[in-house]
Amino acid sequence: MLSLHQLTVFLAVYEQGSLTRAAEELGYAQPSVSEQIRGLERTLGVTLFRRVGRGVVPTTVADTLRPHAERTLAAAEETRLAAQRVKRFETGTIRFGMFGVARLYAGAGLVADVLARHPGVRVELVGQNSSEVAEDLRRGRLEAAMIAMPSVESEGMQVTPVARDEIVYISADPETLSSPITAKKLAQASLVMPETTWRSTDSVRTLLRQMLHETGVNPATRIEVEDVEIAVELVGLGLADSVIPRGAAVQLLPRLAPNAGWVSMKPKLYDMFAVVHRAGATLSPAAQLMIELATKRIQSIATPM
Amino acid sequence: MLSLHQLTVFLAVYEQGSLTRAAEELGYAQPSVSEQIRGLERTLGVTLFRRVGRGVVPTTVADTLRPHAERTLAAAEETRLAAQRVKRFETGTIRFGMFGVARLYAGAGLVADVLARHPGVRVELVGQNSSEVAEDLRRGRLEAAMIAMPSVESEGMQVTPVARDEIVYISADPETLSSPITAKKLAQASLVMPETTWRSTDSVRTLLRQMLHETGVNPATRIEVEDVEIAVELVGLGLADSVIPRGAAVQLLPRLAPNAGWVSMKPKLYDMFAVVHRAGATLSPAAQLMIELATKRIQSIATPM
C-alpha cells in the first residue's frame, strides 16, 4: 500500500542523493530510510535508485515519479492546512439552527457578528419551523440551535433558557390598546396568528388556548399566516389584531405597521428563548461561538435569565 | 501523522454515512474503521463526524475537508499509475549510452525502433566521448551503454562484445585503393583521423601505432578532427586518407565522399562493439530493451560475435 511516508522519504533521498543524508534530514536512522525506499520500490514494482558505491542515483523512473510525489504530498499538506484553517475559523462553514421569531432577534445581526470576527467563514442559519429544527437536531444534521421556546419534546435534548420576552397584543386600534388585554377581551378579538409564532411558542399557545377556553370560545384566529411579518402587516391594515413577542413588535411595527401599537396582556405572558442541543454532547468551538453571539444579541433585546 | 489510509477510510465513512457500512465496503471490521476515524480526528484536531444514535453524520468540517481528501487520494493514485505506465513502457524516459561510431550503426534507427514499439516513451541517447560515458556508467547516471570497443578500463564494468566490424582504409585516390594497405603504405599516407574513432577503438589505435612504429615513423595523422563525418568529407576532398570502421564507411562514403572508396588493411583489423554496464548489476527492463534493439541493429550491419 502506497503511503505518504514513503513518498516523503523518496523525495528526501532524491534531493539528497544519499540515504544517509536523507536520514539525517528526516531525523531517522539510515536503515529505516533504506527500508522505506525498498518498500516503495516493492509496492510500485519499479527501481527508483541505482545503488552505486558511495551514494545512490535516481533512475529515470524516479525522475518521472518525482513530480507526482510532490503533488501528492502538497495535496496532503493542503488537507492538513484546511483543517487548521477551519479550526481557527479562517474558513469553513458554521451551521446553526434558528427558527420562529428568534431570527427576528438574532438573524441578520448574528450573521454580521460572526463575519465581523471571522471574515472567511460561511454561515448557515437553518430552520423554517420547529419540527424541522427538531428533526435536524435529532438526526445530527444540526449541532445546536437557538429557538423560541421549544415545542421540541426535550427527549434527549438539553435546553438552556437564555432570555425571556413578554408576549404583547398588537393592534391598529388605539382604543384597544388603552388597557391591558384580558382573557375576555381576547375572546372577542379578531386575530391573525403567524404559524411561526403559534407553533414555536408552546407556552403562549397553551396560555392563549387556556384564556380562550375559559370564555367558552374556540380558537379565535380569523386568519393564519406563515410569517410574523405578514401578520404584522395585516394588523397595520386594521384587518385583525395579533399576539407576538414584544421584541418582534418593537422591531416590526415601525417598519410594517407604523399606525399600530402594542399593549401588555393581563396577566402578562412570556415567550422563552433557549439554546438547545443533544444532551451529553460536547459542543464544537463553532457551536460555542454561535451560542455566545446569539445569546448576547438576544439578551440585548429581551430580558436575560 | 496524516496518512492516505486515514483519508480513504474517511471518504468511505463520509459516503456511506455509517462506520459499519464503510467497514463492509473496505473489508475491515467496524472497530478498525472507528479507530481510523478517531486517529484522523486526533491528528487534524477536529471533529469529523457527529456520533448520533444509529449512524454518524459528517460535520461541516468534514464537508470542507472532503474535496481535499479526494484530491490527495487522486494524486496518490496518479503517482501509482505513473509507475505502472513507466513499467509498461507507455511513458517515461529510457536513457542509453552510445558513443563513438556506434551511433552511426544504431543511432537514429535505434530510436525509431524504440518509438515504434513504445510510442509514449522519451528516448535519450547520451555520450559524446568514451570518457564521458565511462564516467556516467561509473557514477550510475547511465545504466548501460553500447560502445565501440572501450578504452574504458573494465574496472568493475561488465563488457559484452556483440559484433565486430572491419577497419578499412578510405581514400579518394583509385590507385591507393587498388590493393590492401600494408604498414608500409600506411606509414607513407597522409591521414585525417576522427577523434571518436581514434579514441574509441583502442585496439585499432594500438595496432595503427604498432604498424607505424615498425616503419620508424611517428604519428602520421596530418589532420585530427572531432567527427568521423568531417574526416570522411576531407577524404572526399582528396586532402587526406583515413581509417574507419567498414560500417561507417559504407554508410558515410556515398553521402559525404561519393568519389572515394575503401580497401582492407593487411593484415585485417577489426573494431569491436560491446554492451557495457556495471558488473553485478541487474538490468532494468528499459536497459534490456535498448540492449536488445541496439544489438539487433548493429549485428545487421556488422558481423555478430
Add this chain to the structure above:
DNA sequence: CGAATCTATAGGCTCAGCCTTGAGATCGCA
C-alpha cells in the same frame, strides 16, 4: 417494549517501522 442496528470499548495478535550493531563495498588521499 422487544428486536434489530449501530458505535464504543476491551483485549489479543501480528507486522510495519524504528533502532543499534556490524559486515561489505567504495572512494579519496597519503
Add this chain to the structure above:
DNA sequence: TGCGATCTCAAGGCTGAGCCTATAGATTCG
C-alpha cells in the same frame, strides 16, 4: 598500494499501529 572515511545492506530486537473478535451501551423501528 593501502588505509581511513563514507555509505549501503543485513540482522536482531523493540514498540506501537492496526486489525480482529467479543461485548456492552445506545438508539431506532415495528
